[in-house]
Amino acid sequence: MADIRVLVVDDSAVVRRIVAQVLDAEPDITVVGTAENGRVALQKLAALSPDAVTLDIEMPELDGLGTLKELRKTHARVPVIMFSTLTERGAAKTLEALSLGASDYVTKPSNTTALTDSVRSVREQLVPKLRSLTGRDVPAGRPRTPLRPTTSLPTRPTAPLRPVASTATAVVGPRAGAVRGPVQRPEVLAIGSSTGGPEALARVLTGLPGTLRVPVVIVQHMPPIFTRLLAERLSRASALDVREAAEGDQLKPGTVLIAPGDFHLELVRRGAAVTAHLTSGPAENFCRPAVDVLFRSVASVYGGASLAVVLTGMGSDGRRGAELLRAKGARILAQDEATSVVWGMPGAVAHAGLADALLPIDAVAGAIVDSVGHQAHAIPLGARP
Structure with missing residues (x-):
């Protein structure tokens, strides 16, 4: 399986270096490019065709939110992981980014954080999310198995669910052999x-x-x-x-x-x-x-x-x-x-x-x-x- 190709976008050279160091150390991830602001990132996006983008929120020229809006116009399905600070401002902007189509976020290491702590933080947060968002967390040879679609939702006594068109949903019932008693009215x-x-x-x-x-x-x-x-x-x-x-x-x-x-x-x-x-x-x-x-x-x-x-x-x-x-x-x-x-x-x-x-x-x-x-x-x- 081909490596996960990542574009790293951050105005901090220290953060770009840490992220690239962590990702390039993984056997299945390759950093195909870096950018110091949103404008440079958008210029590189078409040429590099990354599988995922890490995007800082606070940047000069074109910040993370502006970059995300432009990116989503041409790359609607590319996973974008925002780098955020654990501050009121950072949290608010992260939630806005998620509403604009960001896939997820990680906490950005600060320039004052010890290098070993920064490396560990990025590895623990970012690597699993990149694999999961790009569909590479499934073991080789074991593709995701969609569940069998059905034409209606399973019905159970006293608690009918609204029917949903079969083209929009798949349904599974209880585990084989399971016996279900009467359903109580939900209180929570x-x-x-x-x-x-x-x-x-x-x-x-x-x-x-x-x-x-x-x-x-x-x-x-x-x-x-x-x-x-x-x-x-x-x-x-x-x-x-x-x-x-x-x-x-x-x-x-x-x-x-x-x-x-x-x-x-x-x-x-x-x-x-x-x-x-x-x-x-x-x-x-x-x-x-x-x-x-x-x-x-x-x-x-x-x-x-x-x-x-x-x-x-x-x-x-x-x-x-x-x-x-x-x-x-x-x-x-x-x-x-x-x-x-x-x-x-x-x-x-x-x-x-x-x-x-x-x-x-x-x-x-x-x-x-x-x-x-x-x-x-x-x-x-x-x-x-």
């Missing part, structure tokens, strides 16, 4: 996402009514500052009250709590109320917050009265938690491969036989509303005019 919606998640979450939450009958809890793999700004952005865009979770926050219908960066989000039942509990326990699946931690807690507190959704993301975080939810009788939806930036997390759930349905991103909100709303407003058989 839990969502997990990672790479591509901010825009996927925006598509889902803007499709939900402010009168949603259940609380929503979300884990999106992001560092501190980023999660707060993401919550503010989603709250402005949707009819729901979206906020970064704080210790002791009570879960309420129509309210969305997003796990803060660097903290796991768990749920605790206190009498009739359920509240958020933040912990700094060990990372799971190399993540904190981790979807598995949230799903495990949801399974413990709500059991089968849960609706879980796994959206686009790298890795398999959420699969083990989905197994626990499934065992309790909860319903699980996963984003389909065609609309995922990276079909890692939802793919892991699907291939484990845990997904009740695979849905294109624009069908997820409707499926949530139908699952919650239809059960709340069920019309008895024979009562229709």
Whole structure:
């Protein structure tokens, strides 16, 4: 298989050198060029035909956002990974870049960071994302296997999902031999996402009514500052009250709590109320917050009265938690491969036989509303005019 060809764009010569050093040390990655600003990058893009681009946000001449807008006009499918700083300004611009079509981001090493720390940081963050976004994380000889499409979504008692055209979705049912009991009405919606998640979450939450009958809890793999700004952005865009979770926050219908960066989000039942509990326990699946931690807690507190959704993301975080939810009788939806930036997390759930349905991103909100709303407003058989 040919190497992953990368164009590195950054105004800092130190950062360009670190990134090139790290990537060229990998056996399957080649840096085909570097550029000190957006204008130079756009000039080199056509000649070099890279498989992926790393793009700094703050640059002279033409900054990262301006470069991204121009790049997407001619290279709509080339993965672009933004280099961002862990600052309020950097986080805000990164979220804007993601909304403009950036594939993902990594934290930019500072010029004052020790060289060994910078090299390690870039290697740990950037290399896996480049492989995943270019489809090179699948072992040789084992191509991705699309799941068998079907003409309708599987139906289950008391909780019908909105039908979706077969050309837009693929569906899997429960694991062979699994016996499913009656489905309880969901009392909570839990969502997990990672790479591509901010825009996927925006598509889902803007499709939900402010009168949603259940609380929503979300884990999106992001560092501190980023999660707060993401919550503010989603709250402005949707009819729901979206906020970064704080210790002791009570879960309420129509309210969305997003796990803060660097903290796991768990749920605790206190009498009739359920509240958020933040912990700094060990990372799971190399993540904190981790979807598995949230799903495990949801399974413990709500059991089968849960609706879980796994959206686009790298890795398999959420699969083990989905197994626990499934065992309790909860319903699980996963984003389909065609609309995922990276079909890692939802793919892991699907291939484990845990997904009740695979849905294109624009069908997820409707499926949530139908699952919650239809059960709340069920019309008895024979009562229709």
